[in-house]
Amino acid sequence: MQKFPKKERLSGKKAIGELFKKGNNSFTYPFKILIHYNDTFIDSHLRLLITVPKRNFKKSVDRNRIKRLIREAWRLNKSEAQQKMAESAFTVDVALVYASRTILTYKEIAPKIILILQRLIKEYEVHTTTSI
RNA sequence: AGGAAACAUCGGCUGUCGCGGAAGCCGCAUGGCUUACGAGGAAAGUCGGGACAGCGCAGAGCGCCAUACUUCCUAACGGGAAGGGGUUUCACUGGAAACGGUAAAACUACAGAGAGUGCCACAGAAAAUUACCGUCUAGUCAUGUCCCUGUUGACCUGACUAGAUAAGGGUGAAAACGUGAGGUAAGAGCUCACGCUGCCGGAUGGCGACAUUCGACAGGGGUAAACCUUAUGGGCUGCAAGGCCAAAUAUGCCGGCGAAAGUCACUUGUUGACCGAAAAGAUCGCUCGUCUGAUGCCGGUGGGUAGGCUGCUUGAGUUGUUUGGCAACAAACAUCCCAGAUAAAUGACAGUCAUUCGCUUCGGCGAAAACAGAAUCCCGCUUAUGAUGUUUGUUUAAU
RNA sequence: UGCCUGAUAGUGUAAUUGGCAACACGUCUGACUCUGAAUCAGAAGAGUUUAGGUUCGACCCCUAAUCAGGCAA
Numbered sequence: 065m066q067k068f069p070k071k072e073r074l075s076g077k078k079a080i081g082e083l084f085k086k087g088n089n090s091f092t093y094p095f096k097i098l099i100h101y102n103d104t105f106i107d108s109h110l111r112l113l114i115t116v117p118k119r120n121f122k123k124s125v126d127r128n129r130i131k132r133l134i135r136e137a138w139r140l141n142k143s144e145a146q147q148k149m150a151e152s153a154f155t156v157d158v159a160l161v162y163a164s165r166t167i168l169t170y171k172e173i174a175p176k177i178i179l180i181l182q183r184l185i186k187e188y189e190v191h192t193t194t195s196i
Numbered sequence: 197a198g199g200a201a202a203c204a205u206c207g208g209c210u211g212u213c214g215c216g217g218a219a220g221c222c223g224c225a226u227g228g229c230u231u232a233c234g235a236g237g238a239a240a241g242u243c244g245g246g247a248c249a250g251c252g253c254a255g256a257g258c259g260c261c262a263u264a265c266u267u268c269c270u271a272a273c274g275g276g277a278a279g280g281g282g283u284u285u286c287a288c289u290g291g292a293a294a295c296g297g298u299a300a301a302a303c304u305a306c307a308g309a310g311a312g313u314g315c316c317a318c319a320g321a322a323a324a325u326u327a328c329c330g331u332c333u334a335g336u337c338a339u340g341u342c343c344c345u346g347u348u349g350a351c352c353u354g355a356c357u358a359g360a361u362a363a364g365g366g367u368g369a370a371a372a373c374g375u376g377a378g379g380u381a382a383g384a385g386c387u388c389a390c391g392c393u394g395c396c397g398g399a400u401g402g403c404g405a406c407a408u409u410c411g412a413c414a415g416g417g418g419u420a421a422a423c424c425u426u427a428u429g430g431g432c433u434g435c436a437a438g439g440c441c442a443a444a445u446a447u448g449c450c451g452g453c454g455a456a457a458g459u460c461a462c463u464u465g466u467u468g469a470c471c472g473a474a475a476a477g478a479u480c481g482c483u484c485g486u487c488u489g490a491u492g493c494c495g496g497u498g499g500g501u502a503g504g505c506u507g508c509u510u511g512a513g514u515u516g517u518u519u520g521g522c523a524a525c526a527a528a529c530a531u532c533c534c535a536g537a538u539a540a541a542u543g544a545c546a547g548u549c550a551u552u553c554g555c556u557u558c559g560g561c562g563a564a565a566a567c568a569g570a571a572u573c574c575c576g577c578u579u580a581u582g583a584u585g586u587u588u589g590u591u592u593a594a595u
Numbered sequence: 596u597g598c599c600u601g602a603u604a605g606u607g608u609a610a611u612u613g614g615c616a617a618c619a620c621g622u623c624u625g626a627c628u629c630u631g632a633a634u635c636a637g638a639a640g641a642g643u644u645u646a647g648g649u650u651c652g653a654c655c656c657c658u659a660a661u662c663a664g665g666c667a668a
Contacts, residue, residue, distance in 0.1 A: 136544045
């Protein structure tokens, strides 16, 4: 099943503030990526936040479309990462900030998301070994 | 065929995977399954107006703000409908001219400039009860001419003084009713004829704005999207309003804040209490009024929390028929329940069928598909928009 | 969500009862210098964010739009 319920989405002023304040910053075109490891388990093992800045896209139609495409790509490809993290005792928060100024199609976005998820798995393995 | 206005609709179906709340079922529970439903005409701008909610009643006067032809519609509006007046354009037409008449189209923030104040650059004599040049009359002086040589004759020209006048002075965006005649020392609506405009009164038509007509009077520019006058309306704040629950905490720190006249008490003074209502504060501003008024109030600063439920979607509602009305719209009857998210759902991929465009070897192939995304709800306005269809009237061509 | 300001040469600012759009820096040309900078002289560069209206006349007044900035919770 390739679902994407509410629990796997990051929400709440406090959690988002924490993520943007303490998260590790990296960049993979066209996304700016923020990752933060919570010490305790909250709702789900992997939580995602999608952001499209209003500065680059003035019309809410465009912002909505980009967010929907990213969410769709994430939903269809996230299962591997979720399986790896299934036994851990903490939660990984991820924020994707869309940094391009043009609207990409689904066929362009999907490979990038797959790439980002693979990197995420590698980073996760490093994090677990060092922390233990 | 072109362009205009109004209204309606924007992709359909199948498959695979998802999202949101609702209802039902299963489960101790996290949850799972099924069913139907799930963006717009502008959801936008936040420009008007309401509903709803809260605020130490919101009251009076002044100020402030908004609106401004009439009637009607509406819950209300700065919105809409119908009508009136005006402006511009074009055609025909009357007249010597000034200026009108008829018909059509487009536009119209359209109360008052004859209540008051201000302003009108440059140019022009003058920009608003004018007077520079000019024109005319009278007087004084000077020069000259004439002859009847006058104490002080007549006339021409010039200067000065006192008055009359507003015809002409070609400027300007705008010039003191227009044209013609009379009249006069010169002139002037000073008078007359024709025409124009305004105001008052009467009559007729219209609910009314107003129109037509008669009489009398007047002819003193423009600007109120300058101040203003008149009339009407306006309490303020907004669903992040407001209510409830949970969690957390600090009556934290700094500054400011009064008591007239009077009574009582004893510890007789920077005392306490009563009465009273001052300072201060609230009500958009000011004055009054009202209310609060000491473990209190006001201002500043700082700490904690920042989760959930409700408000929340059944409403000036949708669709249809009939009736009334020129229309906006209203009434009656029947019918239906039709989004409620919260870092924020309404989607992705594949195929196929329609629509439009281009190329066609007429088999097809390729491409495109506007403006744009609900956030308390509703009625308007404004702005952005590619098509397709229907209706209406208009222009051109043909019959 | 609800409000409030502003928009003028390339840049920063002026422009008052509504009457010729101004100043500084920058740019360009010339002079000075072996060359450059500084200095001196001169020139160009806008029609006032856009559209409509009021007025004889609009940066200024009114209406609508566009863009930018700010405030409250």
